Amino acid sequence: MRHVPPPAEELALLDHELVRLDARRAQLLDRRAWLLSVLRAPAEPPRPWAPAAPPAARPYAPAAPASPAHGTQNVLLVLGGLLLAVAAIAFTLFSWGEMGIAGRSAVLAAVTAGALVAPALLLRRALPSTAEAVAALALVLTVLDAIALHAVAAPGTDGLAFSAFASAVLAAVWTLYGLLLGRLRTPLPAAVVAAQLPLVFAAWASGASATGFGWALMVTAAADVAVASWCRGLAVRVTACAGAVVTGLGSLALGLGLSVSADGVSGAVGPGALLLAGAVVAVAGAWRAPREPAVLGGVVGGFAAVAAVGGVPAAGLPWDRAVVVYLLCGAVLPLVLRSRMVPRPVAWGVLSASASVVVGAVLWAAPVVAAALLGPVSMTAGVWSGAPEGFRGALGLTVPWSESASSPVVLVVAAGLSAALHVRWPRTLPEKGWRATAGAGGAVLGCGAVLALLAVADAPYAVAVGVELLLVAALLALTVRRAADAIAVTFLGCALVAAVSVGLLGLAAEPATYAVSGALAVLFAGSATRSRVPAVRSVLACSSVMCAIAVAGAVGASLGWSAPHTAPLVLVVTAATVLLGARLRTPVVAASVELAGVFAAVVAVALAVTDAPFLALVLGLCGVLAAATALRPERRLVAGYPAAALFVAAAWVRLAASGVTDPEAYTLPVSLAAFAVGFVRRRRDPAASSWAAYGPALSMTMVPSLVVAWGDPHWLRPLLLGVAALVVTLVGARLRLQAPLVLGGSVLALDALHELAPHVVQVFDALPRWAPPALAGLLLLAVGATYEQRLRDARRVRESFGRMR
Template sequence: MYERVVGATLTYMEHVPPPAEELALLDRELVQLDARRVQLLNRRTWLLTVLQQQAAPLPPFPRHPPSPPAWHYPAPLRPGGPGRAAAPRSAQNVLLSLGGLLLIIAAIAFTLVSWGAMGIGGRSAVLAAVTVGALAAPAVLLKRGLSSTAESLAAPALVLTVLDAYALHAVAAPGTDGLAFAAVAAAVLATGWAAYGTALGKLRLPLPAAAVAGQFPLLLGAWAAEASALGFGWALLVTAAADTAVVLWGKGLGVRVTAGLCAVVTGVLALLVGLVMSVSADGALSAVRPGVLLLVGAAVALFGAWRARREFALVAGCLAGLAAMAAVGGVLRTAVPEHWAVVAYLVCAVVLMAVLRTQVSRPAGQGVLAGAAVVVAGSVLVALPPAAAVLLGPLSLLTDVWSGAPDRIREAMGMSVPWSGMAASPVVLAVVAGVLFAAHRSRPVGVPGAPVAAGAGWRGGAAAGALCLGWGALLVLPAALDAGYVLAVAAQVVLVAGLLLVAVHGLSGAPLTSLSAVAATALVCAPAGAAAVGVLSLASEAATYTVFGVLLGLFAGAAVRARVTAVRAVFACVAVLCAIMVASAVGTSLGLAVHEGAPVLLVVTAVTVLLGFRLRGPVSPAVELSGAFGALLALAMAVPSPPFLALVLALCGVLAAATAVRPERRQVAGYLSAVLFMAAMWVRLVASGVTVPEAYTLPVTVPALVVGVLRLRRDPAASSWTAFGPGLAATLVPSLFAAWVDTEWLRPLLLGVAALVITLLGARFRLQALLLLGGGVLALVTLHELAPYVVQVAGALPRWLPPALAGVLLLVVGATYEHRLRDARRLRDALGRMR
């Protein structure tokens, strides 16, 4: 029918018939579609009936529909068919497993508990008969097709053979060495189980059991012979080699998986034994013997990796590489001082990477390279603590600034660093940096057809790592050599200059999203190096001015030369911080106290304000924020002295007002300047011991309010906060603080009346500033006046009453939460509509 519909459609597309003929054609096709729909519905009903009555005979399909395609309709599920065999099969497996477990328990109990009740002949005859019968039963069951039953009886049969070995030792050879007998018994059992499983190929248990039993003969034999640790290592390694052979040439997935797991366990244990002995060896000859063990283990692992699947080959290849490097490096380690041992292993890793760099087409080679990479990464981790000590050690100078420049660089490091073991750190970092640089310059080697972007990404990461580690090596080198203080400081400044040069050169004209890895690394390392050398320069006054002055010039020049906006902002911020340090040093050099040197820092803030006018670009906010940080430091320094704090607040207000001249900064800086001026006035009044602040604030408030009224007349859309906020706050806030400490009634009364009038005026003329300031002051004054009475009432109430009232209040608020939320929104909207 589908072909008819398609044919009709094609005919219609090729030739448009007359309307009457087209209508008849459509009617015929609709009738055929309805008939097909009825057939499908009948088939669906029949299938639902089959699913609902699977246990009953199938009802006849009505009206003899055409048979559906074999791929479309599944065969009906009949009783006893495959669809109903799952549940009985699961139940059967459970019953068989429980039966086999019970037989095993019974055999163990008979052997261990009831053995002594029978004579030697009877005991041997019973156990041998049961064992023979248990071993023969699976073969008979397999011939009759009862594979599950045979599998369940195979487990007790194998356990019985173990009990036979135990009985044989207890009765026939009680005087023999138990470990030696166990080793021989394990070998016999492994061989017998392997032969039994090969003969009965359909059984899945005997061959994996034979693989497990094969792990013990050599190990128990070494134990019986009281072998050395190296002997145990060889026993484990030979066992792992045998397991590898089973993995490669064994038949059956179960035995190969079991042998593979056993090979991993025994092989890793053997390599650990060799590694421990190699590391603890005190001479080259004593390191050769475990080295041979490690090399043979590496050969076994590499042989297995060469023929294994990719994921297993990578792991085995990595183990092979680690074992080979441990073997050779363990011998080389004995020829160098103790602290240079990491260099010996690193050299082995570098040589191995150089040899196999072009032989990584197979997963095994890639695994070996991964092992070499692990050794390289480990050596870097060993070399990083000295670098961290050089970066963080001078922090102790923060508590002893300008105590005098030491002769040697190590004297400036306050941390207890084992300098004797530090000599290898710069060598390790330099070698790894060279390896990464060589990887960056070499042609990418990898999987054929790999995307070019991945190779480019690897080369960029290698170059970035080379730069970072090379910088670390040069940073640690003066401390490792215990160079002079001046030379070490100069070297670190030169390093910062080089990093800035790399960053500026690599980021010229490039957008931030396409930063090269090298330039990005230099961008991070340069400020870190500047911070380290800056703290190191605090040992002497001359070094502080020289270092921070040079750093200021370097970062300012980098900010000018950089073409990326974000990079320019970073460099500009660091330059401003260096200028703040220079200004702070100037105050200390002039002999000023901490609070007296606070205004000196504001010189840097003033310069950043002027630069904000000059720059007028995206870098301007970063510069101004850095200058604002200097102002915050100045305020913190002036806190101990209220007069100087008032002065610094006023100067900050002047700088904020100067910033507010710019239209784009007017809104924020204008409010900030007003707040700073008022804070300066309040602090000055407190510092002067003024008890009547209104005498000083009202002469400011009245003209300020007059100016606000004139401002609103000229600009009706202006905010009430701009027009009246500073003037009102100038008097209300100091008066509020004075009222809270005043024991008389006159000031709170006058302040409350004034706040009430201001609040009413704000509500009448819809002025937000008057309403909020007046209402807030009125509420606080009222709270202050009612507080004593509230305390008295609270003391007279029972202790249970306040929690009860609080609970009732919470219940009321919770019950009317939505209504209160709507009221709050209305209040917010009403305040928002005010000026």
């Protein structure tokens, strides 16, 4: 018994065979062209020819892309359909009046009936593309029939009402036609497009209000969602989705505008119902949608629900309280996630909508927190001018406090929601670090709520200072109790920010400055001793040192001392860090504390820079502290060189401050003693660096002498200095020591430059202007010509210099 395949399968088989025949024909044509080329050029050797491999065969499906004939056929069909449609429109608009009513009806009826019947016949003859083109023409003709019917049969009816009726009839006819001829792809999407119009035209014709238009759009969007969810055709579903997006968003925009602009609660009920229906439609459309559309549907549904529920009570409240209402509605949204029936993408969308509402409310309250944090910065010019009565008096910023009364409530609700998400993260959602983010956000929002409450309530100054100190203490306690995670880092960052804020706040009065700085120093130091994380301990210890620097500066200001006289007090903090660094067992913490002490020393030097005698004293004390640090073996290399440099700088500054014109009388004995110490050290330890042994001794005398020699108009001092530098340079080269070679050579070069400078200036004045560029060009040519040799020489010098001690 012979098997007869179904029509679709047989059609695929025929297409496959046609493709193979086309491929074989192309091979034969290629061979023919090659033979013709060989006959026309016999002198050329024939090239080997291999036929192209036939396309891989697949059962009942073409193995190669469609031939250009199919594309040409489609273009011709589209152009033909367009031309017929244009002709039909021209006939209807311009030639209609030349015929009687019977003739007109007969022509349109005959043409439309023929266009509707022809696709069925074409499909039976296996001509689907031609059937599609004729079907599209038939749809256009039905629209023209509706226009003609209104112009002839019902010219007096309302155009909008007739358009609503006609679009509904066309949508029904096209739907039935598409279902009867299921292989056509145009009628059903066209029916979906036509179905977008009836309710809108009906609302327009009836003079409906904005709410009525919104409901017309919403019902249309609901119908589109139903079609997109339950129909099978891809084109139909895509068209329905596009229609649902356009009509749904339009309806929601109308509802939101009406809800926000409502005069009272009664006026917001209707828009609220429309928005709530939009939320239901959005979630229903997202329920069976793919991931990305489902997430977007959840977002739209969440926003619509918040606007619907919150808009009714918010209509009778001022804006600052309305923000709280919307925030509470947004906070309730995550309760939907507790149901396991909700698809995960929809749940993500709802949670995103809730988070967006919360973020918007927090941004509305953020200016109050910023004013509470940054306000004391604008009041630093009035340090110790007196404590204000209230907290706002210490801020110095103009903020509409009456319109921001709900800011603390907003921040408290947001902080509670973040904390709840951190503790009870929904099981329907993956964590992926969001739980820690929620906890950190709750900490930040809680701190902001405290500051906003102090500012809005205009708490007394002492109460505000005390509350902020307690906030710092609580944050430090939470930091110490946790391990090194994101939440602990957030607590620590909030503590540091709050400490800076309360420290600036305490500058308003002298007692407050001492109380705040001392309390912060104790809090940070105590927290550093209790923390088990080295990095956290380092930050806390450094913060304690900074607070101690503030206390030292306040002591000097209370005593009426100038900035240079206060500098030694600041060095007390550096001395404490030197002792503390020697006792700490954790290297990271010890290094951090000592670096904070170095910062205190820099502050002391900056304070004393305007007074040379005190600057020399401060530099000498810094050298003593650096030398004490260098006594520890692990700090010898780090602190030894700075100690020597500080001693030398202190001596130079002291000599300059005393107006000494012959510094050699003071520096030479010290240099000889330092040289003797360095010589003994080199004898005991030959591997010791010449910089540590002889560097301080040589620079102690040579550098001040060079400075004086540059301003000496006589010739004796530069001559003696040059001879001494030459001797030191030669000794360094002979003994292969870096320090004498570098220091002596540098001083000798600078001294010689000082002596030759007047003559060089005279020579350059005597030369013509073209001479310097010419000399520079010759020099560049010479260097370029011997570039490689110069590189080898420089490499040898560097290697020789590196072998020196």
